[in-house]
Amino acid sequence: MINHRKLIALVDMDYFFAQCEELKRPELKGRPVAVCMFTAPERGAISSANYVARELGVKVGMPVSIAKQQVNELVTLPVDMSYYSSLSFKIMGALIAKYKKVEVASIDEAYVEINASNNKDAVGIGSAIKDLVLKESGIICTVGIGQNKLIAKMACDSIKPNGLRVVMPEESAEFIEKSSLNAIPYIGNKTIERLGILGCYTVNDAKKLTVEQLEKEFGNKKGIFIYNALRGIDDRAIQTNRVRKEYERFATLGNNDPFNLIDELSASLFLRLSGMKFQEIGIIVIYEDMSVRTKAITLKFLASSVDVLKAEGKQLFREIQAVDGRKVRRIGLRVSKLKQTNYLSLSDYTN
């Protein structure tokens, strides 16, 4: 038996936004709590819900009106992103300080490289991570450990909330075989549907497909990813310093003037950029039937002014309107082809 095998731990904060709210207001514990994105006082969608609410049928993404109908004692709170970000920042900082290789994958998820020679060691490290997170922030998390990101993620998903699960390399194949197809990351509804057409409903069904068949159906990259994932193979590396490649801001139009809205989105985006320059601007228009149309332009220069953003955003919107005059529900504004001009500022962690 080889000593010190490299493994990956996925640390995932449980129902993060709602748990942050419970931390802020302990009297909420035990009550059904949902953090909501409101577009109007009584209108919006569920962004995060604690397990009390989930057990009563509240689901992430659900309209607030439906959730309230279902659970009338539901506590609905608006998003307080800067609070969640500060907690996240504390947690991630503690992980980075203690472990050599950490990838901050999102506001509530991090991959950590660990060394463990056996299951017992891995469990010990996993529970040390859980203790660290709890001590640092008061937040309860779930840790999944496996030979790669895929196994770590699936182990974690399988044992939420407040869980810890280690799937050692020699158990990986069986672990995957016993999983359902939709438990595999990047296999969503569309992929499930297309696999069904190919006669595949389980992991073992799908393993009968050749890599060529999968590439033909899903494209080169994704075909190979799925072929490997079905066998527990995943060679994605831990990326210790990920850099944002684009930023976007959305808003629901309501009765607002779209051009005013674009000005507001520009201002909000510009704040977020904190000095970063950009060369591509894009607009995303979402219609009443939820269909999407996008338009983007690459500038001939690196821009850094909010006025450019406003002007180009409105121009792109006019161009879309000229081709498609349907009623607009939401508008998004995006900047990409970014160039970092200064050091990381606090706002890099607050939104």
Place this chain on the structure above:
DNA sequence: TTCATGACCTC
């Protein structure tokens, strides 16, 4: 290289 679109993620 640019641009449009779509799948997926997750709270």
Place this chain on the structure above:
DNA sequence: CCTTGTGTCATGAA
């Protein structure tokens, strides 16, 4: 009044 707000990546066409 059902359906928020971000972000990454891949593909295919021009």
